Amino acid sequence: MLDKLKNKIDTYSLLRVFCAILIAYTCTIIIIFTFSKVPFTAMYKFFLGPFTSKRNFFNVVETAIPLLFAGLALNVIQKGGLTNLIADGALYMGAVIASVAAISLSLPKGIHAAVAIAMASLVGGLITLIPAIIKKFTGAWEMVVAIMLNTVFFYVGQYIINSKYLDEVAGYASYKFAKTSKLGHLISGTQMHYGFIIVIIVFILVYILMEKTLFGYDLKIVGVNMRYAKNAGINVFKVVMLSQFIGGCIAGMGGAVEVLGIYDRFLWVNQVSFVWDAILINILAGEKTANIPLTAFFFSFIRVGAGIMSRGTDLDQEIVAIIQAIIIFLVSAERFMYTYKIKREQKAALMEKDRILTQQQTEVL
Amino acid sequence: MEFLANPTFWFAVIRSMTPVLLTAMGASIARKAGLVNLSHEGVMLVSALAGVMGSAYTGSLLAGMICGVFFAVAIELLMAYFTLILKSDIVITGVAINLAAAGGTVFVMYSAIQDRGVSAKLYSLSYPTVELPFIKEIPFLGQILSGHNILTYMAFLMIIVVYIFIYKTTYGKKIRAVGQSPEAAASVGINVVKVQTVAFFLCGIFVAFGGMFLSMGYMTMFTANMTAGRGFIALAATNMAGGNPLGAFAGAFVYGFSYSLANYLQNANIFPLEAIMAFPYLFIVLVYALFSWFDRRRNKESQPF
Numbered sequence: 001m002l003d004k005l006k007n008k009i010d011t012y013s014l015l016r017v018f019c020a021i022l023i024a025y026t027c028t029i030i031i032i033f034t035f036s037k038v039p040f041t042a043m044y045k046f047f048l049g050p051f052t053s054k055r056n057f058f059n060v061v062e063t064a065i066p067l068l069f070a071g072l073a074l075n076v077i078q079k080g081g082l083t084n085l086i087a088d089g090a091l092y093m094g095a096v097i098a099s100v101a102a103i104s105l106s107l108p109k110g111i112h113a114a115v116a117i118a119m120a121s122l123v124g125g126l127i128t129l130i131p132a133i134i135k136k137f138t139g140a141w142e143m144v145v146a147i148m149l150n151t152v153f154f155y156v157g158q159y160i161i162n163s164k165y166l167d168e169v170a171g172y173a174s175y176k177f178a179k180t181s182k183l184g185h186l187i188s189g190t191q192m193h194y195g196f197i198i199v200i201i202v203f204i205l206v207y208i209l210m211e212k213t214l215f216g217y218d219l220k221i222v223g224v225n226m227r228y229a230k231n232a233g234i235n236v237f238k239v240v241m242l243s244q245f246i247g248g249c250i251a252g253m254g255g256a257v258e259v260l261g262i263y264d265r266f267l268w269v270n271q272v273s274f275v276w277d278a279i280l281i282n283i284l285a286g287e288k289t290a291n292i293p294l295t296a297f298f299f300s301f302i303r304v305g306a307g308i309m310s311r312g313t314d315l316d317q318e319i320v321a322i323i324q325a326i327i328i329f330l331v332s333a334e335r336f337m338y339t340y341k342i343k344r345e346q347k348a349a350l351m352e353k354d355r356i357l358t359q360q361q362t363e364v365l
Numbered sequence: 366m367e368f369l370a371n372p373t374f375w376f377a378v379i380r381s382m383t384p385v386l387l388t389a390m391g392a393s394i395a396r397k398a399g400l401v402n403l404s405h406e407g408v409m410l411v412s413a414l415a416g417v418m419g420s421a422y423t424g425s426l427l428a429g430m431i432c433g434v435f436f437a438v439a440i441e442l443l444m445a446y447f448t449l450i451l452k453s454d455i456v457i458t459g460v461a462i463n464l465a466a467a468g469g470t471v472f473v474m475y476s477a478i479q480d481r482g483v484s485a486k487l488y489s490l491s492y493p494t495v496e497l498p499f500i501k502e503i504p505f506l507g508q509i510l511s512g513h514n515i516l517t518y519m520a521f522l523m524i525i526v527v528y529i530f531i532y533k534t535t536y537g538k539k540i541r542a543v544g545q546s547p548e549a550a551a552s553v554g555i556n557v558v559k560v561q562t563v564a565f566f567l568c569g570i571f572v573a574f575g576g577m578f579l580s581m582g583y584m585t586m587f588t589a590n591m592t593a594g595r596g597f598i599a600l601a602a603t604n605m606a607g608g609n610p611l612g613a614f615a616g617a618f619v620y621g622f623s624y625s626l627a628n629y630l631q632n633a634n635i636f637p638l639e640a641i642m643a644f645p646y647l648f649i650v651l652v653y654a655l656f657s658w659f660d661r662r663r664n665k666e667s668q669p670f
Contacts, residue, residue, distance in 0.1 A: 035476045083456065134650070134654050135669065136668055136669065136670060137658070137668070138654040138655070138657045138658040138661065139657045139658065139660065139661040139666065139668075139669065140650075140653050140654045140656075140657035140658075141604065141657075143456070144600065144601045144604045144605075144653065145650050145653065145654070147597050147600075147601065148597075148598075148601050148646040148647075148649050148650045149646070149650060151594060151597075151643065151646045152643045152646045152647050152650070154643075155639040155640070155642050155643035156639070156643070158639050159637055159639040159640070162639070163637070222670075226669065226670055230670075236670040237670050240670050271594075276460050276463065276464055277464075279457060279460050280460070280461070280464070283457055314479075315472075315475075315476070316471060316472045316475035316476065316481060318467075318468035318469065318471040318472040318475070319468075319472055320468060321464055321465050321466075321467060321468020321469050321472065322465055322468065322469055322472065324461070324464060324465070324468075325461045325462065325464060325465030325469075328457060328458075328460075328461040329447060329453065329458065329461055332447075332453040332454050332457045332458065332461075333447055333451035333452065333453040336451060
C-alpha cells in the first residue's frame with residue numbers, strides 16, 4: 001500500500017516545482033528589498049496578508065473561482081492534443097449570455113441562475129468547437145485561429161450588450177440583473193458566492209470523467225498519439241470534438257458564474273485574459289486534473305497577497321507577474337534540475353543492480 | 366463613403382498599420398526559422414517602456430533607441446536560451462513573457478514615477494517625422510505618403526529587405542531549411558541552435574521598433590497595455606502568410622484599414638462599430654483557413670482527425 005502510494009507521487013516533479021517556487025520567492029524578496037522603502041511591511045503583507053482577516057481569506061477563494069474554471073476548461077481541451085486557446089472568447093460570451101438571460105428573463109430564484117448558467121455553457125461549448133472544426137477541414141493551426149477569434153467574440157459580446165442592454169444612466173454598464181438570477185453569498189460579510197460550490201462539483205465531475213471513464217481514457221490516448229488512436233479503432237473525431245465541447249462548456253459556465261456571483265451589472269469593457277492564467281495553472285499542475293485546484297489557489301493566493309501589499313506599501317501588485325514568469329520558466333524547462341534527475345536514476349539503477357547481485361548470491365549459497 | 370477620397374484617412378491607415386508591420390517583419394523571420402514565438406506582444410510592451418524611459422532619463426533619442434532594442438533582444442535571447450538549450454516549451458515560454466511584460470512594465474513604471482496608467486510625467490523623446498522632398502508636391506499621393514514617422518518609412522523598406530534576406534541570401538536559405546526540418550538541416554551540417562538564436566535576435570530588433578513606434582511615434586508616452594493585441598495580430602498575419610513578408614504586409618494593411626475606418630465612423634452610426642473592429646481578426650482567420658486548405662490540397666495531406 002505504502003509502496004503504491006510512493007510510486008504514485010512523483011517526488012522528482014514535486015521537488016522541481018518546489019525549487020522553482022523557492023527561487024521565484026527569493027527573487028521576489030530581492031525585488032522587494034530593492035524597490036521598497038518599507039521592505040519588511042511589504043513582505044509581511046505579501047506573504048501573510050491573506051490570513052489577516054476573514055474577508056481577505058475568502059477573497060483568495062473568490063479570486064480562485066474563475067481561475068479554476070479556466071484551468072479546468074483548458075485541461076480538458078488540451079488533453080485531446082489541441083492547443084485551442086479560445087477559452088477567453090467562450091468565457092466572455094458566457095458572461096454576456098448569462099447577463100442577457102439575467103436581465104431579460106423572469107424566473108423564480110435559483111432556476112433563473114441555473115437557466116442563465118446553462119445557456120452560457122452551451123454557447124461556450126459551441127464557440128470552442130469552431131477552431132477545432134476549422135483545424136479539421138482546413139488544417140489551419142487552432143492556436144492562431146483561437147487567439148484571433150477571442151477578439152472577434154469580444155466584439156460580438158460588446159455588440160450584444162451595446163445594442164440592447166446598455167443602461168444610459170450607469171455610465172458604461174448594462175441594466176441591472178434581476179435579483180432572482182444572482183448567486184447568493186455563501187458566507188456573510190465576504191464576497192464569497194455559491195459559485196464555489198459549483199466549481200467544486202465541476203471539478204469532481206471532470207476528475208471522474210478524466211480518470212474513471214472510457215471517454216477519459218480514449219481522450220488521453222488521442223492526446224498522446226492521434227494516429228495510434230485512429231488505428232486502435234477510437235473514433236478520434238468524436239472524442240476530440242466532445243472534449244472541446246466539454247471544455248468550452250466549463251469556460252462559458254465560468255464566465256456566467258463570475259458575473260452572476262460578483263456583479264450586479266455586466267461591466268467587462270476590456271477583453272478578459274483568463275486563458276493565459278489557465279496555461280500557467282496547467283503547467284504548474286503538470287497538466288494533471290487532480291492538481292488544478294491546488295495551483296489555482298496558489299496563483300490566487302499570491303495575487304491577493306500582492307493586492308494587499310500594494311494597498312499598504314509603495315509597491316505595485318503587478319510584482320505577481322514577475323513571480324509567475326520565473327516559476328513558469330523554470331517548471332517548463334525540461335533541463336531544470338536535469339542532472340539531479342540523471343543522478344537519481346543512476347543511483348536507483350545501481351541499487352537495483354546491487355539488489356539483483358545479492359539475490360543471485362543468496363540463491364547460489 | 367467620401368472618406369475614401371480623403372487623404373487624411375489613407376494617411377491614418379499607413380500610420381496605424383506601422384507597428385503591426387514592423388512586428389510582423391520580425392515574426393516572419395522567426396516563423397521561417399520554425400519558431401512558434403508568441404512573445405511579440407510582451408516584447409513590444411517592454412521596448413515601448415524601455416524606449417520612453419531611456420530617452421527621458423538620458424535626454425537622447427539614440428540612447429532611448431538603444432535601450433528599447435537592448436531589452437527586446439535580451440528577452441529574445443533569454444527565450445532562445447530556455448527553449449533551445451533548456452528545452453522549454455516555446456509556446457509556454459512566450460505566454461510567460463507576455464504575462465511578465467504586461468505586469469512588469471506597470472510594476473517598473475509605478476516604481477519609477479508612482480503612476481500605474483500613463484508615463485506622462487516622463488518627458489519622452491520621439492522619432493522624427495520626415496517630409497519627402499519631391500513626392501510631397503504630388504497633389505493627392507503626396508499628402509498620403511509624406512510626413513510620416515521615420516519608422517514608418519523604415520517599416521516599408523524592411524518589407525523588401527526582409528523578403529530579400531529570407532528568399533535570396535544564403536543565410537535566409539539556412540533559416541528556411543532549419544524551419545522546414547531541423548533534423549535535415551542538422552544532417553547537412555547547419556548549426557540549428559545557432560541559426561535559431563540568430564532568428565530570435567533579428568526578430569527582437571524588429572519587434573523592438575514596433576513597440577517603440579507606439580510610445581515614441583504614434584504617441585509620446587507609454588500607457589499600460591498599449592499594444593492592445595497588435596503583437597498577436599502580427600503573429601497571426603505572419604502565420605496566415607506562411608512567413609512571407611509580403612503576405613504579412615497584406616494582413617497589417619487590413620488591420621490598419623479597419624482600425625482607421627473604426628476611428629472615422631465612430632460617430633457616424635451607420636454601421637456597428639464592433640463589426641469594423643472585429644473585421645481584421647475575422648479576415649485573418651478566413652484567409653488563413655483558406656490558405657491552409659490550399660496548402661493541404663497541394664501537399665495531399667490527410668485530415669488530422
